[in-house]
């Protein structure tokens with residue numbers, strides 16, 4: 001059941017172009033979940049089941065470390081409604097696309 005959405009911005013402590021490479025790994029991982037993923041210039045949003053999303057948030061930090069960042073800071077926003085029926089990404093953004 002889709003009962004949550006999460007927006008995550010990872011900020012791996014790496015230099016220059018390395019940031020792109022490491023963030024790309026995280027985005028690849030999020031997409032590999034098969035969930036609906038919306039990549040933005042500052043953060044990526046994913047919608048799905050709460051527990052799965054929380055596990056995915058944990059994994060995002062580990063990917064940054066595995067990819068060589070000595071440390072990582074992440075900013076996470078969570079929308080959660082246990083019984084389901086949260087607004088979807090599409091409902092929130094599609095009408096704004098030209």
Ligand SMILES: Cc1ncc(C[n+]2csc(CCO)c2C)c(N)n1
Pocket residue numbers: 008009010011019020023024026027039040041042043044
């Ligand atoms: C999880 C996550 N998603 C998006 C960004 C924002 N961002 C930073 S560099 C870049 C380009 C990657 O090719 C993008 C989209 C982030 N920081 N963390």
